[in-house]
Amino acid sequence: MKRRDFLSTSALGLGTLALNGCYKENNSIKDKNININRGKKVTLKLATSWPAHFPIMGTGVDSFAKRCFELSGGTLEIKVYPKNILVPALQVFDTCSATQIDAFHSGVYYWKGKNSVFSIFGGMPLGLTSEEMITWLKFGGGMELWREFYAKFNLYPLVGGSTGPQMGGWFKKEINSLADLKGLKMRIPGLGGEVMKKLGVNPVLLPAGEIYTALERGTIDATEWVGPALDRMMGFDKTADYYYTGWHEPGSILEITFNKNRWEKLSAEHQAIITSATEEMTGTMIQEFRYKNAKALASMPKNVQIKTFPKEIIETAKIALNEVLAKESKLNEDFKRTLESYQNFSKLNLAWDNISTKHFLNIRG
Ligand code: CA
Numbered sequence: 001m002k003r004r005d006f007l008s009t010s011a012l013g014l015g016t017l018a019l020n021g022c023y024k025e026n027n028s029i030k031d032k033n034i035n036i037n038r039g040k041k042v043t044l045k046l047a048t049s050w051p052a053h054f055p056i057m058g059t060g061v062d063s064f065a066k067r068c069f070e071l072s073g074g075t076l077e078i079k080v081y082p083k084n085i086l087v088p089a090l091q092v093f094d095t096c097s098a099t100q101i102d103a104f105h106s107g108v109y110y111w112k113g114k115n116s117v118f119s120i121f122g123g124m125p126l127g128l129t130s131e132e133m134i135t136w137l138k139f140g141g142g143m144e145l146w147r148e149f150y151a152k153f154n155l156y157p158l159v160g161g162s163t164g165p166q167m168g169g170w171f172k173k174e175i176n177s178l179a180d181l182k183g184l185k186m187r188i189p190g191l192g193g194e195v196m197k198k199l200g201v202n203p204v205l206l207p208a209g210e211i212y213t214a215l216e217r218g219t220i221d222a223t224e225w226v227g228p229a230l231d232r233m234m235g236f237d238k239t240a241d242y243y244y245t246g247w248h249e250p251g252s253i254l255e256i257t258f259n260k261n262r263w264e265k266l267s268a269e270h271q272a273i274i275t276s277a278t279e280e281m282t283g284t285m286i287q288e289f290r291y292k293n294a295k296a297l298a299s300m301p302k303n304v305q306i307k308t309f310p311k312e313i314i315e316t317a318k319i320a321l322n323e324v325l326a327k328e329s330k331l332n333e334d335f336k337r338t339l340e341s342y343q344n345f346s347k348l349n350l351a352w353d354n355i356s357t358k359h360f361l362n363i364r365g
Contacts, residue, residue, distance in 0.1 A: 042270060043077045044102040044262070049089040049110070052082035055230065056292065057254065060161050060285045061105040064256065067277040068270075076270050078103070096259050097153045103258045105160050109190040114153065117334040120342055121146045121157075123252040125192045125321055126314075128342070130162035130251035130286050132349055137253075140345035145338050156263040158278045160256030161285035164293070168244035168309060169224030170215065170236040175244070178312055187211055187223035191324060192248025198320035199313065208234075215239050224248065227289065228296035237304050245308045247317060256281075 046065070050058040065078040081101075083089035092104035093111050109122030121142070123133060136142040137159060150157050169188065175181060182200035193203035206214055206223075214220045216239045223240075225231045237243070256278050263271070300306075329336040 040267070041075050041077070042266065043079060045081060045086065046078050046103040046105060046256075047081045047083075047085075047087040047092045047095065047101050048104065049083050049092055049106040052085075054082070055233065056285060056288050057105075057161065058082065060281050060288070061256070063284070064105075064160070064277050064281040067280060068273055071273045071277065072270060076273060080105075093153070093155070093257075096257060097155055099154070099259050099261065101259070102262045103256060105254065105256050108157075108253055108255050112190065115149055115334060116328050116332050117145075117149055117338050119191050120335070120338050121253060122190065123162075123249055124342070125190075125195055125248040126250070126318060128251055128346060128349070130164050130253070132346075132353075133162065133251045133253055134159060134282065135349070136342060136345040140348075141341045142338075142345070145334075145341060149334055149338075150257065151260060154260045155257050156260045157255045157257040158275060159253055159282050160278055161254040161282050162289075163226055163249070163252045163254070164286050164289040165227070166224065166246050166249035166252060167227050167231065168246045168248065169222055170231065170240035171222040171242040171244060172215070172218070172240050173221070174242050174305075174307065175309060175313070177310060178316060181313065184221045185219070187214070187220055188248065190248075191321070192224070194324050195248065195317050195320045198323065199316055212236065212239065227293040228300065229289070229292035232296050232300075237301050241303050241305055242307050243300075243304050245306065247309065247314060254285075 046061070048058065048061055050061075053059055053062060061080055065080050068076045068078050081087070087095045087101060087104075089106075090110055092101070092106050093114065095101050096104050107122060109119050112119040112122075121137075127133075128136060133142075137146065146157055169186065171184075173180070178199060181196075183202065184200075185202045185204055186196060187206045188196055188201070188203045189205055193205075196203050204220060206220070211220075211223050211225070212235050215223055215236065223236065225234055225236065231237070231243075256274075258274075266274070325339060329339055
């Protein structure tokens, strides 16, 4: 701790003691060796996995940076670098881990190759919704586990938004049975893709910029993306008629993740500002997705038919998912521990949800 920082910390501690007797709290802050360098200008580099100002996700991180600047009185400047400007979209994790950037905004399930447990923090097929996921992370022990595993990569994660429930995807042909899925080529990543594979689908990964052309030319038969608002921006409604309701991404979590050393060197004030700004960003993003999806659905072109997968497919997907989870739990102790925490919360939450939110949604019509 620099001398000036130490002096301002001491001054703060004494001032607070005199005012309201919170001496112990400030003392514990000092014990943790957190620098309080109020007023010192800090500039951070944050890279994203999205194009510049990409609707909702990209504009969300722009607003986050602006809020950090405003709330800190201009002492915390976060420079946002869209994908491929400073770092390729899917190298933000490694680059931040290696301290070449300070932070990144991305999707957690992209990193399941580093540790399969990250696919749980990204959101589970047929699992928790956005609000439930955030509740598990915040109150159910999820965040502690996420931070423990990210610390091994010298990273410190915060929730950086969520998409809300995603749609099941666009299909060129109607799906009436499991047999209709066999051999279909579909762009679908993550655990959802692994489950689809067990159902006979051939899951493929394609960069965002290539999906539309692949679907139009028949190189792929189906694709999932996000929901009505972003899917229509991609033009999928112009090339596929069957739009299926979701099952694989009920509440995908995005992240604002910091290099851990860099995070620990930030002042307690800047850490608090960033934490608050990510919470604001997360709430706003979920609301924005809800509103824009509702609007895009309301003006959906007439060729598009909204469909729900037959029960046979959903029931088989549940069995396939349990097989995938059991296999990963056997292979990976981190996965096993996290899945237990997730399932404990799910069970606790379900009993309450059934007589509250689910009940209201059922009766209100
Ligand atoms: Ca998706």
